[in-house]
């Protein structure tokens with residue numbers, strides 16, 4: 001049965017490995033190849049708030065996680081969160097950020113749903129993304145996510161997928177497509193926030209690991225398909241300076 005589920009996962013995510021395999025692989029790489037002292041590496045995540053997302057074991061080895069992510073995995077902690085994270089890194093230490101959306105898979109291989117621990121029925125995973133998808137699929141009116149203070153993460157998550165509505169709706173698998181779009185949306189954020197907070201970091205390196213997390217039934221491992229592994233050397237990084245529009249060439253020749 002384990003082989004069957006693995007095969008179904010690989011049909012959708014050919015490069016996926018179990019969470020524990022990916023954890024081991026990257027932690028060994030960081031300590032053996034980059035000679036990092038893992039005890040001095042501060043860990044942050046930008047994964048969905050969903051309780052199911054403990055599928056990697058990084059938090060068992062690395063110090064805590066600083067939680068940057070909210071619904072869908074978007075780093076809702078924003079610049080303030082990234083700056084706080086930068087200030088918490090141990091002296092002579094480094095930073096490691098794991099980020100990405102998650103998607104469930106049933107024992108039959110259906111994406112977007114999963115059987116959760118202690119439950120017989122299937123439920124959506126990622127619930128927030130599947131809710132966003134159901135709103136994109138409304139046909140008799142144009143759905144516009146309106147901001148409300150009691151649900152602002154969901155509203156912002158929905159706004160982040162709206163520009164890709166057409167591509168999602170014409171895709172073969174909408175649930176997979178909205179997850180891919182969200183991976184790209186999340187992936188941009190740590191890069192932007194790190195450049196914006198560059199001068200706050202006192203460490204030399206930040207490691208980024210971006211992935212799609214695939215949640216399975218409780219008796220199986222969760223899987224992770226790594227999409228990005230990146231080493232940011234902070235002294236090489238250009239800070240993000242805001243340039244006045246008046247200084248841009250295009251403006252000068254208006």
Ligand SMILES: [Zn+2]
Nearest residue numbers: 048050126127
């Ligand atoms: Zn979720």
